[in-house]
Amino acid sequence: MVVRTRRLSDWLRTETGSAALLVAVTVIALIWANLPSDSYAELWHTDVGLSFGEHGVDMSLQHWINDGLMVLFFFVIGLEVRQEFSVGSLRDRRRAMVPLVAGVSGVVVPAVIYLLIAGRDAADGWGVVVGTDTAFLLGALAILGPRLSNQLRVFLLTLTVVDDFLAVSIIGVVYSDDLDIVALAIAIAGLVGLWLLSRTTVWRSAPYVTLVVVVWAATLASGVHPSLAGMAAGLLVPARATERGHVESAKALFRDYWQSPEATVARTARSGLARSISVNQRLHDVLRAPVSLFVVPVFALANAGIALGGGVLTDAFASTITWGVVAGLVLGKFLGISLGAWLAVRAGLGRLPEGVGRGSLLGGSALAGIGFTVSLLIVGLAFTDTTQAAEATVGVLLAMVFAAALGWLIFTRARVKWGETTADLPITLDPPVDPEVDxxxxxxxxxxxxxxxxxxxxxxxxxxxxxxxxxxxxxxxxxxxxxxxxxxxxxxxxxxxxxxxxxxxxxxxxxxxxxxxxxxxxxxxxxxxxxxxxxxxxxxxxxxxxxxxxxxxxxxxxxxxxxxxxxxxxxxxxxxxxxxxxxxxxxxxxxxxxxxxxxxxxxxxxxxx
CATH class of the missing domain: 3.40.30.10 (Glutaredoxin)
Known part of the structure; x- marks a missing residue:
């Protein structure tokens, strides 16, 4: 039983497993929301308050999830963006330009398509189609894509970093309420503090975490959506490549512990190990699993449930909002990303990763139409009318199915017609070992x-x-x-x-x-x-x-x-x-x-x- 539980836990931590978990939670939310009782809506609209003396925060449980827990999600995105700029794909301009251009066009084109279909009456909803759900994207790629697709995966990850950065910026700027200047000034001061901290030799996580909490609380009070605070804070946590000297120092400390297994020596060894890894990497490693296995599924449970009775589904299928969302995500992402990448390559700004052919690019562009997490968050911010919000949510869920189906069709054609069986670097040693030469x-x-x-x-x-x-x-x-x-x-x-x-x-x-x-x-x-x-x-x-x-x-x-x-x-x-x-x-x-x-x-x- 223990072995089976461990295997399930390990599987849920994979990209396929996390995507399957989100699908399961979404289905549960839909079933729960359509039960005869109103328990779904009653639970998520329950008021929960926290007070500190004369000050306090009182929000519904759903808002605590969307404006509180989800800040961790956006903070992790910020950490990933900083890593990519410091030690990852975005550090190399030639490697970064193609996904950068594709990411920008993959935000602009869907928004334009949505506005053309939905019209002025629902213009505020254009932000629903700008984001891609990275977890769903990578899970779908693992299931539907080529057997070996690491190079395509890295390309899509780099692209979604750009996509997420723009999406969060849009949330923070476009979907914010009336501003409280004092609270906003405190939030900005907290961000400045994070920047100053990153310029020092401070390697412990606690000072960074303390400032991040201050920034979140001030941003929440300021009227700016906290997602922007999470992203900005993550961007300011320093990332660096691991240096051999730091690793050797940690090794020496663990040797001391081997020779003298005492609590003080163990504490010194732990500190030395932590010092060898950047704060960014340590926080990312600690938060990645809780965010993917708890925060995002809880968000999906609280936001994906729509009561489909009373003609809601019929109205949604007749709504320009629904089809604006579907077309924006499925068609807009597909056209925006693939055309953006093609134009960047033609202009000589860069090239596609080795092993990634046109079929892989088109299939990955199609899967990017799975918006889900960011899309559902913006639905709640953009539409105050519950009917419009339900129509937009139906559009997001339909887009998931259509985008996955389109991706599967393209990957199948690429494999059968174009011979693209992989989207990765070679994995076989060429030439084999020759004792006469090697x-x-x-x-x-x-x-x-x-x-x-x-x-x-x-x-x-x-x-x-x-x-x-x-x-x-x-x-x-x-x-x-x-x-x-x-x-x-x-x-x-x-x-x-x-x-x-x-x-x-x-x-x-x-x-x-x-x-x-x-x-x-x-x-x-x-x-x-x-x-x-x-x-x-x-x-x-x-x-x-x-x-x-x-x-x-x-x-x-x-x-x-x-x-x-x-x-x-x-x-x-x-x-x-x-x-x-x-x-x-x-x-x-x-x-x-x-x-x-x-x-x-x-x-x-x-x-x-």
């Missing part, structure tokens, strides 16, 4: 193979972290280890020369010795250091110097780089386990588990044959 550590005929594309300045490669040592200690002669060069020229200026030095040492039968020596001295890879390492290994230094300029060795490194391109390796370290690219964490425990699973599968296949 450098092999361990038995040449070992049943398990680990291939690493590495860079001698990479702070997280296997030799630096010690991962390979643990894997070898576990499997012994059952595993062999091969490295191929992938110098990252933009960030590691000495990596190419170090690769040449390793190959030059290999010409004298000392590749692995030089390999280990270079990784042990990653901060000292200038020419004079390399010559010193050659002397330390008692190489023929004159031959070593000549080999550094050898066209043959340069060609060998170029062959490895071409292999990386053909195999889907775009950074270091990238690992291939028995010829298949490994995804996810590459710590020794994870790699060992993957290899054992691979070994078990091989044994089962031999037994069957």
């Amino acid at each position: 450098h092999v550590r361990g038995p040449v005929d070992a049943p398990l193979t680990v291939v690493e594309f590495m860079d001698f300045e990479c702070p997280f490669c296997a030799r630096t972290t010690g991962m390979w040592n643990d894997v070898h200690a576990h499997f012994g002669d059952e595993v062999r280890y091969i490295v191929r060069h992938l110098p990252i020229y933009d960030y590691h200026p000495h990596a190419y020369l170090a690769a040449l030095a390793a190959e030059a040492a290999g010409e004298q039968g000392r590749f692995w010795e030089m390999h280990d020596l270079l990784f042990a001295n990653q901060a000292q890879l200038e020419s004079e250091h390399l010559f010193g390492y050659a002397e330390q290994l008692e190489l023929d230094v004159n031959r070593f110097v000549l080999d550094l300029e050898s066209a043959e060795l340069a060609g060998r490194i170029a062959d490895d780089e071409r292999s990386a391109q053909a195999s889907g390796a775009r950074g270091t370290p990238t690992f291939f386990l028995n010829g298949r690219r490994h995804r996810g964490p590459h710590d020794a425990r994870t790699v060992i588990a993957a290899l054992e699973e691979n070994r078990d599968a091989q044994s089962a296949a031999r037994r069957r044959s």
